[in-house]
Amino acid sequence: MLIELAVGDAYGAGFEYVDKDVIHKYNNLEYRQHPRHLGTKPGMYTDDTQMSLAVAELIVENKDWTSVNIADKFLEAFKRDEREGYAAGFYHFLKKTESGDEFLKNINPSSDKSGAAMRAPVIGVYEDIKEVLEKTEIQAALTHNTKDGINAAKASSLITHYFIWEKGQKKDLAKYIKSHVKGDWLSPWTGKVRSKGWMSVRAAITAIQQTNSLAELLKACVAFTGDVDTVAAIALAGGSVCKEMKKDLPSWLFSQMEDGSYGRTYIESLDKKLKQI
Template sequence: MLLELAIGDAYGAGFEYADEMIPENTLTHYVQHPRHQIRPGCYTDDTQMSLAIAETLVSEEPWTTLAVANRFVTAFKRDPREGYAHKFYDFLLQIEDGPDFLAKINVRSDKSGAAMRAAPIGVLATPEAVMEATTLQAAITHNTPDGINAACAAALMAHYFIYNLGSKLNLGEFIETYIPGYQWSQPWEGPVKTTGWICVKAALTAIARNHSLSGLLQDCIAFTGDVDTVAAIALAAASCSPEITQDLPQTLIDTLENQTYGKDYIIELDQKLMSLKATQHPS
């Protein structure tokens, strides 16, 4: 899950709000964004914050707002990187620790930040447990109905596939039973804005109409707009689906960044995260 999330994020980073780059959407290599300084093959905040969520889960420490906030701060401070919204990046530079984060953060966003990092929570045993844990982490930064609901939907996508709860064509209807009001089963069309529920709906749309991770990744990018987030959400969930061929190009795997918290670290953490399934499986 985490490896595919990172690849979707890193690949999509070259195309985010850069329609002129769409002809380069060939999956043959990571591309340089025409205006951002993120190097090809490097992941962004989508992955870094997902790693923080996964690290909290595998640590088995109490799932509290302070524990999660501490992980957010630690993940950034040990490995500062571009990709965060400018104001949030500056905020992270200035704060010292989890308590400082919680005291100073503006929590009223409805954008995609809480959804982009929610997939690891899908490993929890039941939809109810997933929604409870996701709501807590989302409210730290996105304490709005749309921000929380988008995050819960993204986490439930992963949960649905991890526990093989049905066909991918029924995924939208499954989410509608827990989070009504968004018509998750109806396709998204057009460019993707930074609003969380739009990113999730685009990811659902791409999953429904693709049968391979490679096709899925290209389709996520083709939406245009906030495509790195769409790709991160979609690939994290779809990597757990038995209906989707796991065929990401080897070149994208090989050239994903591999510094201290790069590919090898992500693979190791991924294994620890997915091992929780055995202990979390519903009776």
């Protein structure tokens, strides 16, 4: 799940908010350099994956699920491996913040954008849906303590939960989420995905329900245009644990992913630990 999330993020990073004609020409399942974000090279992941790694580490380390522990993990993951991809304001906030307590004291948690949703899929590993929703809300409220921000995160974590714990068929995913989280999750998404969290999640749900393989899914996520790395990260995490989805991502999307201290090998090892939860 984590490695597919990272593949979706890294692939989508080359197409985030680029012109539609560029996507039509180059959406061919090969990593691509973004025309403006030159610090993120082909095969590098962004904040979507980095924050997901922080959440996953908290899970496998079995630490208390407290706001300060979560904030400490966000800072730890960022400071050991600073990278582009974060919103400018949040990036500078992380740069100058030294502890979880300081994070909680100074953060403005009023966002309704996609940050809380993009890091939520890994929480779906818990079997108890009440635990999934409670832990998702706690982590979301640190930065996105708004109705839409929290609901988007809950819907995101339920995508993976639904498939991991075999709650139903792919065609009924949106209905399941609608039964547990307020929001319009049933209407298929069309067109550009902008910055609101619920937009990325709804687009991910639509792409999962309308495709039958991970390769199709990844291309469909990018074809929406807009905030496609977040859509692809959420959707690929869900699709990777869906038994109805053919696992046909090209091998080079894995082999060409960055493999530094917290790259592909580290992500795959963390993935294995998550499966033991």
